[in-house]
Amino acid sequence: MATPVFEEFDPASDCDCPGCVHWRRVSPRSLPGRLGGHPASRRALVVAAATSAALAAGHQASALAVPPTPPGPHRAGLPAGPEPGTPQGGKGPLHGGGGASVPPAQPRALTRTEIINRAKTWVDAKVPYSMSKYWSDGYRQDCSGYVSMAWGLRRNEWTGSLGGFGVKIKKADLQPGDILLFHNTADPEKGSHVVIFGGWTDYTHTYYTAYEQTPPHTRRLATPYAYWSHSDKYVPYRYKSLKAGAAGAEPGAALKAGPFPGAAYFGPGAENKYVTQLGQLLAARGGAAYYAESPGPRWSDSDLRATQAFQRAQGWSGADADGLPGPRTWELLAGGKGKDIRTAPAGAPASHGVPGYPGRNMFRPGADNPYVTQLGQRLAEKGYGRFYPAGPGPRWGEADRRAVEAFQRSQGWRGGAADGYPGPETWRRLFR
Structure with missing residues (x-):
């Protein structure tokens, strides 16, 4: 098979393109010596070390082996307990504080x-996911209890009754x-x-903000319509x-008619x-991808970059x-006018000459930034x-690496060119 004609690995550290100069200045320093270098090289060292340790352990390895935890009922691949009869509890009264005696009533x-x-x-409370516990x-x-709460229902409902x-x-x-x-009438546990719809994240209506209760805890996340799996079933x-009231994309849109409060309130x-x-x-x-958590009252770099992205979109x-x-x-x-923010965060230097590519330092173990979200989406x-x-x-994880690797292999790349870490050519092909 012919070797790819491009170079996916980072060039020498003295590259003087504007992108490399920028990212060398602002990115975390690479680890020196044996802990530094290309991610694939570090991974090879880890594998070799693990192999040696396993051989030294000998027969103890089998004795200490633990069978993998089965996947959750509606989150294949996420660790969870054994599958229950349904992916959420059944209908029932509110729990505790006298709630059990509250009869069903008009919502x-x-x-x-x-x-x-x-x-x-x-x-905000990061309520842990559980089908047997009550907040x-x-x-x-669980997912249906969460919607029951948000809708103010008098009982805990389930997907078959919501x-x-x-x-x-x-x-x-x-x-x-x-x-x-999505309620699977044939087999509810599958x-x-x-999820609760929180508003569209782009003008194409391909992604929306989802509020959902899912392992390990309640989250708010930009999600493809209608969902990551079983999309056609929702x-x-x-x-x-x-009740009649303000209808914005998020709470806060109710204030959209208010005048500009002044520059002193931002920064x-x-x-x-x-x-x-x-x-x-x-x-x-x-601009949801710029916020790892829900927007809050303290000005942050997320606010600055999301605002700049909106401004550049105009x-x-x-x-x-x-x-x-x-x-x-x-x-x-405030008026819902102008152009929406594009899916790709705007304003990033063109590292290696590829527009929007932030450099490999943004995609490595421990990385936590909006570019990882953008890549995954x-x-x-x-x-x-x-x-x-x-x-x-x-947050960069194994799911990101495996998805990137699969994309790279679909381009016909093998070996180091398909290591699961996005280089400039991977980025260019993904976003062209």
Whole structure:
């Protein structure tokens, strides 16, 4: 087989292209000596060391072997306990605090903002996933218990009953607070799941912000429509007892008509409600990948880069795209006008001459940044989502490496050219 005509590995450290100069200045230093070098070389050393240790251990290895934990019921590949009868508990009363004696009643009326705000309480608390435990509010700590809580239902429901509290809608009608529900009537323990829709992340409506209860804990994550697996099985529903109120992409959009509060509310050291609102508006316009957690009141680099990405999406540059919101930026965001942020984070130097490629230092064990999320989302779009049982995220992991390797092999590359670490040519082909 012919050897690829390009070089995927990083060139010598004295490369003077603008991208390399930039990333050498801002990226974490590579580890020296035997811990440094190319990831594949370090991996070979680890394998060799592990092999030697195994041989030395001899017969003790078999005695200490532990069988792998079976996968979770609706998250294949994620460690979990043995599969239960269903992927969530059945219908039942609220738990504790007298909740068990509360009879079923008419569900409470809630606005979209109230639903999302309720959903965020579990995200902020990182409520652990469990089909047998109950959170302090009385709701079961699984996917259907989470939706029961967000919708303010009087009982803990399950995927087989949640649809009765909503009305079916079309994809085009989805708004924050609605749900995407898959109940496998033939075999409920296989695939059944439900998530809360938090708003579209891009104008193509291929990704949305999902609030969901899943191992290991409640999360908020940009997710391909309708879901990572069984995508064609999910049905959108709208809460029957929805109360009239602000309908934005996230809580905070209710303030979208408010005037620009002033430049003093944004930038290093700022901590106020307008920073939270800015982040929520940016996430709704395609900037969710810049936030590892939900936007908050303390100004961060995520806010700056997401703001700059939105500004660049409008075709601005220089001082007009400095990452600090001015009156015009605020007007476009608050009014739902202008162009959405592209899927790829804007403003990254063209390392090795490839636009948007941030350099290999962004993709290695321990890396945690929005470029890892961007890479994973693009791989999922290209058909490699099967490697992400829990969805792409900002922390580099084995799922990312295996997905990249599969893509590289699809290009006909082998050996070191298909090591699972994205080089400039891998990036160029993924995003062209």
